[in-house]
Amino acid sequence: MYVAVKGGERAIDNAHALLAEARRGDPGVAELTVAQIRAQLHLAVTRVMAEGSLHDPDLAALAIKQARGDLIEAIFLIRAYRTTLPRLGASQPIDTAAMRLMRRISATFKDVPGGQMLGPTFDYTHRLLDFRLAADGPGAVPPSDTPRAMAAAGPVPHVAALLERDDLIEGAPRDDTPPPDLTRMPMELPATRALRLQALARGDEGFLLSLAYSTQRGYGRTHAFVGELRIGWVDVAMEIPELGLAVTIGEVEVTECETVNQFLGSRGAPPRFTRGYGLTFGQTERKAIAMSLVDRALRWKELGEDGTGAPAQDEEFVLMHADNVQATGFLEHIKLPHYVDFQSELELLRRLRAETAAEPEAAE
């Protein structure tokens, strides 16, 4: 008798119940709290904030818990929630020179005004599993003699600004054009740099990582140095029309990377260093570095360089495929029922096969 895979109501309810059970896992093990995730899985939390385009560590931690640790699923939850939030206005541009730094390094100078500061980095750890962390109970935490972040002892100038003084690097001209908002208007190509940077900032870390890596291996090479990488907290200020002045309404954690790229000059542009820029929410330095490399690779036209056809130079290719919520949705949707289309293909194939089977006889 006819038993098709239909009748979805009960199947869906059962799947949701199983999902809730699987998420909780062994009830004999204490349940994770959102506060624990926020405090102890900070890098996961900041990735979700960066690609979810929403700076809210509590919601990001909740999303990670609900998504069972699947970060792209968590990013998706944040994005869907973000849709429902009212848009009250735009903040003033953040001032990253006034960042309360927890980490700041330059690969291009041994020392820089404001100093170098490693901060909480994996960079020089030996990647040996630390079995003390596997033991239950409070682990030994070695004391650190530095505070979480440097107090704002005054602005710390950007490394690129030091080069700019000698005209050794292209300028970063001030542009007060209101930037487009990718979450409020459809992507428009060709895109302005502001729109490109916005798309990259919420793009998938893995996608940008691979693209940036491909430029290092010669597919659109940009000769990048990390001029500066800084991580810390910046104030967010908003103009309040009723008051007629800007008021600090909070602070956000950001990672900023600026690359210094060798540039031998082109038609109409003198030899000097050029820049790539990356800015992301949270402590997301792999993403910020990758972003700055891809940003620089995408600027080839503007700088009069030759297009080599490298993927990282192809604006449309990069921007249309960087968003992991879009990508994962479309990729995974092929598991939805397609039997109507499949049926029409099946009939076409049968007809074509019947015709080819009939042909040789007709010819003989």
Added chain:
Amino acid sequence: MTGPGYNFAYLDEGTKRMIRRAILKGIAVPGYQVPFSAREMPMPYGWGTGGVQVTAACLLPEDRLKVIDQGADDTTNAVSIRRFFERTAHVATTTSTTAATVIQTRHRIPEHPLREGQILVFQVPIPEPLRFLEPRETETRRMHSLEEYGLMHVKLYEDIARHGTIATSYAYPVRVEGRYVMDPSPIPKFDNPRLSDCAAIQLFGAGREQRIYALPPHTQVVSLDFEDHPFDPGKAPHDCDLCGAVDSYLDEVITDDRGGRMFVCSDTDHCTCRRAAGHSGRLAAPLPAGRA
């Protein structure tokens, strides 16, 4: 999701206004893909976010909504989308094509002719009919504006040269009022003739690709073909095994591992209504009591 924090039909009024503007523009320029700022919805891209946003922008509290996927009201994703609107808009829902005022669909057009006042909303994965001939959006938009559709005809011609027939069985491209070439969404080409001169408003929403397009009532829609190779909607050489329909689109159901097959209407409402009216097919079992 039922929380008081969400607006009627989930989207805030500003977003709905933006979508309605895109719909109106689409209706004014039939077949033209209008860019719109699609929002992230609480279901994934690919699950019908474009259709859901269009439906949300069209729904009124007094509407009666029907949702189908593969022609059926009880496929999992149709159930999920219907529940979404039951929860966020509290609108009445129905499985009846004739009783519905708004119908959201994936991959089919209902068998029963639609009437004036109804809205049919299609979920669209790739709105650009030229996409698989030219991957660049910047290029395809230029081709549309210049009415440069030669590439599409070359593709169809190559099909005929190679296979003796146009080897496109779904998402078969159409020309709207002699102007825009349009992707009718992945409906089987069997459904294409029903796009033309339809009394209902047909709206197409592509969320991930951020495009909306439309066919106002009684728009002329022609499936692309050649004089010596006219369009053939095709039809499986079977009747429905449940209701005996000779002219409906059929799902093929594998019934055992020895080649057993049965064919049933993909449009479940159509099949149910026919059986309730006394029609019966080769393998029809009596209807469960109270189902009609």
